[in-house]
Amino acid sequence: MSTGMTMTREAVWSKVLKPGGKWSGVIGRGRLVRFTALGAGANLAALLYHADHPEERYNMPDTLKAQHTAHLTKGHVLMSDNGRVLASLVDDTLGWHDPFGALTTRESTELKYGKTTYQELRNDWLKNGLDNTAAELVRHGLGLRDLMPAVNFFSKVICDADGRMHFVTGHAPAGASVTLRTELNVLFVLSNTPHPLDPSGAYPSVPVRIEVLPAEPFDPETDFCVNFRGENRRAFENTWEYLALRGDLA
Amino acid sequence: MTDFILKESALREEDAVIDLVVPAGEGWMEDLEPGQVLRIVDLEGNQAVDTLFYDADRPEDHYSAVRTIIAQGRIYLTTGSVLLAESGKPLVAIVADTCGRHDTLGGACSAQSNTVRYSHETFHMHNCRDTFMRLLAERGGPWGKRDLAPNVNFFMNVPVTPEGGLTFADGVSAPGRYVEMRAETRVTVLISNCPQLNNPCNAYNPTPVRILVWDAPSSGGRVPSGI
Numbered sequence: 001m002s003t004g005m006t007m008t009r010e011a012v013w014s015k016v017l018k019p020g021g022k023w024s025g026v027i028g029r030g031r032l033v034r035f036t037a038l039g040a041g042a043n044l045a046a047l048l049y050h051a052d053h054p055e056e057r058y059n060m061p062d063t064l065k066a067q068h069t070a071h072l073t074k075g076h077v078l079m080s081d082n083g084r085v086l087a088s089l090v091d092d093t094l095g096w097h098d099p100f101g102a103l104t105t106r107e108s109t110e111l112k113y114g115k116t117t118y119q120e121l122r123n124d125w126l127k128n129g130l131d132n133t134a135a136e137l138v139r140h141g142l143g144l145r146d147l148m149p150a151v152n153f154f155s156k157v158i159c160d161a162d163g164r165m166h167f168v169t170g171h172a173p174a175g176a177s178v179t180l181r182t183e184l185n186v187l188f189v190l191s192n193t194p195h196p197l198d199p200s201g202a203y204p205s206v207p208v209r210i211e212v213l214p215a216e217p218f219d220p221e222t223d224f225c226v227n228f229r230g231e232n233r234r235a236f237e238n239t240w241e242y243l244a245l246r247g248d249l250a
Numbered sequence: 251m252t253d254f255i256l257k258e259s260a261l262r263e264e265d266a267v268i269d270l271v272v273p274a275g276e277g278w279m280e281d282l283e284p285g286q287v288l289r290i291v292d293l294e295g296n297q298a299v300d301t302l303f304y305d306a307d308r309p310e311d312h313y314s315a316v317r318t319i320i321a322q323g324r325i326y327l328t329t330g331s332v333l334l335a336e337s338g339k340p341l342v343a344i345v346a347d348t349c350g351r352h353d354t355l356g357g358a359c360s361a362q363s364n365t366v367r368y369s370h371e372t373f374h375m376h377n378c379r380d381t382f383m384r385l386l387a388e389r390g391g392p393w394g395k396r397d398l399a400p401n402v403n404f405f406m407n408v409p410v411t412p413e414g415g416l417t418f419a420d421g422v423s424a425p426g427r428y429v430e431m432r433a434e435t436r437v438t439v440l441i442s443n444c445p446q447l448n449n450p451c452n453a454y455n456p457t458p459v460r461i462l463v464w465d466a467p468s469s470g471g472r473v474p475s476g477i
Contacts, residue, residue, distance in 0.1 A: 060315075061357020061400045064416050066366045070355070071414035081379075081398070083362030096414060100325070100355075101316040105338060130336075145310035145396050147336045159410040163326040163351075165319065196320050235366045 011211040017044070017192040019205045020127035024136035024189040026051040029182050029248075032090070032213040036177040037154050039206035040170070043195040045103055045129050045150040047137075048078055048086045051185040054142060056080045060101055060149035066231040070159065072097040072151060075228035077235060078180075084239040085232075086186050088225035090215075091179035094172055096156045100165070101149025102196045103129030109194075113203045126203050132191035140187060153178055154208075155195040167197035181215045181225070183239050254350030254422070257329040259430050261287060261346075261464050268463035274456030275445035277381040279389055281306045282433035285466025287345065290441075291428040292405045294457035296421030298444035299404040300358045300378045302397075303333055303341040306436035309393065311335040315354045315400045325410060327352040327402060332434070336399075341437045346430035349423045353403040355410070356418065358382065359446050368448045381442035403444075404429050406451065418451040 012031075016038070017023055027033055028051075035044055048058035059081040067076055074092040077085045089097075109128040110116070116125040129150070137146050154172035157165050194204045220226050226236050243249040263269065266289075272278050274297070282288060290299050303313040314336040319325045321334055329347045332340045357363075360379035364372040379398065386393040405423040410416050445456050 055394065055396050059357065059363075059400070061355055062360075062363045062366070065356055065408075065418070066363065068416055069414060070410040070416040079363075079366065081360065081362070081395075083360070083364075083366045100319065102320045103316070107338070143310060144336055145312060147314070148399060149316045158412050158414070159325055160412060161409075163324045163410070165323055165325060197323075231366050234370065237370070238362065238365060 009213050011213050013212040015210050017190065017208045017210060019192060019203070019207060021192045022132035022136055022190060023210070024139060024187065026185055026187050027182050027212055028185050030215050031182045032179050032215045033087070033182065033188070034177055034179040034211045034213065035153055036209040036211070037172050037174060037206060038209055040172065040174045041200070041204050042154040042172050042176070042206040042208055043193070043198065043204065044153040044208045045133070045191040045193060046153060047133060047148060047150050047189040049142070049187040050080055050086060051187040054140065054146070054187060056082050057146070057148055058086055060099055064099060066235065067229060070099065071156070072099050075225055077225055077232050078151070079235050082238070083235055084242060085183040085235045087180040087182050089178060090181045090225060094154065094176045094178060096171070097178060098152040098155040098157045098195065099149070100157055102152065103133060103150060103191065104193050104196045105130045108196055112201065127193060129191045129193040132193060133189055136189045152195050157197060165197060167195060167199060169199065183236070255329055256348050256350050257346050258348060259289065259346035261289070261430070263462060266462040266464050268461065271458050271460050272441065272443045273458045274443050275376050275381065276443055277385050278439070278441040278461060279385040280439055282437050282439060282463065283466070284433050284435055286433045287430055287464040288342070288433070288439060289428050289430040289462040290404055291426065291460040291462070292349065292423045293425060293460055295425040295427070296405065296423050296452050297457045297459055298406045298446065298452060299459055300401045300442040300444050301404055302399065302401045302440040304397070304438040304440070305335055305339060305341065306438045309397065309438060311337045311339060312397055312399045313341060313402070319354050325354055327354060333402070340434040342431040342433055344429060344431045346428070349405055349427040349429055351407060351422050352429060353406040353408040355416065356403045356406055356408040357400050358442060359444065364448065372448060375447060376445040378442035378444050382440060385440060418449060421451055
């Protein structure tokens with residue numbers, strides 16, 4: 001298999017999420033999903049659900065404790081509450097994405113950036129993560145009860161010895177990118193809204209490009225994410241077992 | 251140890267309207283009225299008490315670990331912490347705490363996560379998720395697995411390092427330590443007293459906890475906030 005092919009492969013789908021924008025949809029198993037920050041200081045909140053039965057969803061605690069990590073980067077996998085891998089982080093130029101899951105709300109957005117309304121500003125009003133996410137969840141027959149911690153791609157939050165959370169400014173430069181590989185059919189809910197701990201008084205105005213590409217078949221004996229740690233391999237084994245029982249594994 | 255603020259309660263055990271022991275591997279699901287106070291006592295030390303909260307009048311609005319920690323800017327819970335629902339509504343406020351630190355990030359154990367974390371051979375072992383699901387089934391109504399959001403682990407110590415590591419450290423609790431919280435609205439409490447046998451944080455020895463509930467003071471007022 002030529003890895004050069006991967007680089008030159010054309011995206012089967014691509015979209016730019018404007019600042020404040022949202023998107024949701026199902027991306028089938030075996031795709032690469034690449035997020036690219038088109039400016040410095042981006043934040044993309046992402047929620048993941050198993051598209052075939054969304055009561056199975058990305059589980060922040062299981063993901064973090066299995067991999068003994070409080071940040072996400074290449075090699076890590078996003079695990080469901082059924083001990084399976086929804087998506088793997090196969091590439092990352094940044095080294096740290098925030099898994100603590102925070103979304104902005106209308107109240108926090110108005111408090112920080114000032115009150116805006118659609119009535120007054122039309123589509124230049126400042127949107128927030130909770131409203132964006134809630135609308136997209138309802139679109140898929142889900143709702144508030146399905147709200148779970150998101151991954152905040154491109155953001156970094158560190159905790160001190162007392163557990164206080166500190167947002168790291170200047171973390172993500174323009175051009176930063178992270179690539180996921182879907183290991184199941186995944187419903188993504190995406191919101192290009194600021195990190196709530198971002199101290200900047202100006203609403204971040206950074207578009208994020210989403211590209212979906214075919215993923216190359218991989219060898220479980222050598223794949224970086226499968227072999228990142230024993231926990232990851234067992235989560236993949238659970239995933240392959242599910243697919244085999246479904247008759248979806250060649 | 252840094253920044254541990256310990257606060258004792260003035261409530262007397264003999265005045266409690268509920269007083270029971272929940273052995274490891276069992277659970278408890280009950281509604282609290284506004285102003286009622288719930289105390290969980292770590293009887294033998296370093297036990298994990300996996301706990302979820304819901305708006306009893308609108309159960310789809312569950313406890314949100316994320317909104318809670320963002321609002322207070324800190325990942326641990328102690329006296330003064332207000333536990334928020336996804337909507338931002340306050341569910342309970344911690345009013346006393348003789349342990350000083352409770353985990354918001356570690357979640358609950360399940361058969362599935364045990365296979366990932368330890369080995370496929372642990373699949374048969376009892377776990378918090380099964381206790382949660384049994385209690386939801388007994389309760390009936392619309393409750394389901396979708397309601398099992400990331401929970402609080404009372405008495406658990408799950409430090410996050412500045413380098414972005416996460417570990418289950420030695421416990422910071424001890425026999426008899428307790429945490430006490432006041433219902434800020436009608437709230438449904440769902441507890442699993444963790445049966446985990448694979449984690450050194452409880453010395454591989456899950457132990458009972460005691461649960462007490464006091465009514466709101468009848469003097470017409472609410473319990474002073476103190477936060």
